[in-house]
Amino acid sequence: MSGRTTGLTPPEDSKAPVRHPDAPAPGETLGAHYDQCFGCGHQPGGLGLTTRAGEGVSVTAEFTVRTGHQGAPGLAHGGVLAAALDETLGSLNWLQRVIAVTGRLETDFVRPVPVGAELHLEARVDAVHGRKIYCSATGRIDAPDGPVAVRAQALFIEVRVDHFIENGRTEEIDAALADPDQVRVARAFEVNP
Numbered sequence: 735m736s737g738r739t740t741g742l743t744p745p746e747d748s749k750a751p752v753r754h755p756d757a758p759a760p761g762e763t764l765g766a767h768y769d770q771c772f773g774c775g776h777q778p779g780g781l782g783l784t785t786r787a788g789e790g791v792s793v794t795a796e797f798t799v800r801t802g803h804q805g806a807p808g809l810a811h812g813g814v815l816a817a818a819l820d821e822t823l824g825s826l827n828w829l830q831r832v833i834a835v836t837g838r839l840e841t842d843f844v845r846p847v848p849v850g851a852e853l854h855l856e857a858r859v860d861a862v863h864g865r866k867i868y869c870s871a872t873g874r875i876d877a878p879d880g881p882v883a884v885r886a887q888a889l890f891i892e893v894r895v896d897h898f899i900e901n902g903r904t905e906e907i908d909a910a911l912a913d914p915d916q917v918r919v920a921r922a923f924e925v926n927p
């Protein structure tokens with residue numbers, strides 16, 4: 735494989751990631767950041783990913799590949815696997831108590847993942863440089879120490895809650911702002927949503 739793109743290499747003066755003092759304890763399940771999220775929300779056709787806090791600034795998640803996730807017969811679609819990686823990486827927000835969105839996601843597909851397989855995902859923050867959060871993730875087949883099927887390196891960029899309010903469709907934004915549970919989630923990431 736050729737070398738990594740420079741966009742994913744942390745600058746030399748990057749800082750080590752810091753786990754927020756109020757972050758969920760290791761082993762604690764992290765809720766959905768948005769009930770209609772394709773990755774972590776509760777909706778038919780979504781991934782239904784449940785993520786748990788790990789040690790340091792890391793998370794784990796499991797994702798079972800279902801028939802609706804196929805690309806080739808009996809195998810998971812690469813875009814679905816990338817979405818599972820992206821969502822797991824996005825859950826790192828809970829541990830840092832910042833809101834960050836994916837700026838760049840580079841995925842290595844190492845092994846085909848059959849329907850019925852349970853993908854064991856692990857993600858961590860590697861370095862932080864201002865608003866830029868450098869992180870990586872791995873997905874293994876059927877066990878936390880199973881064969882590696884997918885890997886990702888990513889750059890997440892910290893944003894304010896206004897990022898969603900200014901860019902999201904009004905219908906969903908208005909509903910989110912009127913939902914006390916959603917506002918509570920936003921407050922968990924940001925003091926003044």
Ligand SMILES: CCCCCCCC/C=C\CCCCCCCC(=O)SCCNC(=O)CCNC(=O)[C@H](O)C(C)(C)COP(=O)(O)OP(=O)(O)OC[C@H]1O[C@@H](n2cnc3c(N)ncnc32)[C@H](O)[C@@H]1OP(=O)(O)O
Binds near residue numbers: 741821827833838916
């Ligand atoms: C109403 C209630 C709301 C409730 C909210 C509930 C709480 C939600 C909580 C948590 C949500 C988490 C959701 C996780 C879901 C899973 C993750 C996803 O799938 S997220 C979706 C996919 N991603 C996008 O849609 C981003 C689209 N892109 C953008 O919006 C912009 O491009 C953005 C924000 C990423 C950056 O734009 P800029 O204008 O803010 O910043 P600039 O100046 O361009 O970049 C900052 C630095 O980052 C580098 N950078 C940016 N993009 C890069 C890239 N692609 N590659 C390399 N470097 C990049 C730049 O070079 C710059 O670096 P230098 O500071 O100059 O050193």
